[in-house]
Amino acid sequence: MEERRLGPVVGLGTWNTFGGDDELARRVVNAGFAAGCRSFDSSPMYGEAERSLAIALDGRRDDSIVATKIWTPSTRDGQEQFARQIELFGRVEVEQVHNLVSWEEHLPWLEAEREAGRIGRIGVTHYDPGVFGELERALASERFETVQVPLNPFEREAEERILPLAAELGVAVLVMRPLGQGALLRRGPSAEELEPLRGLGIETWPQALLKWALSDDRVDLAIPATRSPDHARENAVAGEPPWLGPDERDLVERLAGA
């Protein structure tokens, strides 16, 4: 098994952003890549995002981590989704069972693909704390190496239930919705309010939120999504130390109004 840690780093999510817009994907991925972003999360559920991502990563696959998903109750359809991913990406570094859909049925063939070297790690995702009991059961099988859950100052259920279990089992944690799907950015703090965080490499409110998530040492990868090359650059920079201590994390929570 590869070493547990994938980070702490900032990656790039692809839900609801460039879809099948290959040129936009290229510009966003290029900007993120130039700023150090190397991990990219996608899914067959995100329209044509996988295809656009593959085109944008062409020639850079040795230096990138693709975390994508299998999203179907049918193992046969899942294997077809995987065959397409292999055509697009050559190999899948992190293959996740999306929303726990038929996870017990998918695991045997995913494990065979990992054995064959076409998958690096097998993971599982869910966005809804109401289903964390089932997510805990999946992790307790000790057959997953990554888990993806929401985490931001307003969505902290994973801290109680999923993060401790992941740390205990040596499972890497990917954070979806680190910016609350953009909702946490609508009324950001002023430059003055961010001043105490500047010494920690934080210039902007999105960077503060990303560092907040990554400063929990049980978290590996935050995957903000964006359609903007400038935002991709700004976000990637937040994946570098120094990290926030408890007081600075408290401050970010207060600034978020949580």
Ligand SMILES: NC(=O)c1ccc[n+]([C@@H]2O[C@H](COP(=O)([O-])OP(=O)(O)OC[C@H]3O[C@@H](n4cnc5c(N)ncnc54)[C@H](OP(=O)(O)O)[C@@H]3O)[C@@H](O)[C@H]2O)c1
């Ligand atoms: N949401 C879910 O339920 C879910 C489920 C499974 C997996 N995921 C994965 O997690 C990824 C991230 O979650 P998410 O896309 O739901 O939400 P998110 O990353 O928390 O927020 C995305 C929003 O933030 C804005 N944004 C990003 N960087 C910004 C910046 N520097 N400045 C200003 N605005 C910025 C984007 O708008 P701009 O385009 O204007 O930058 C976009 O509207 C997904 O793309 C997907 O890969 C999500």
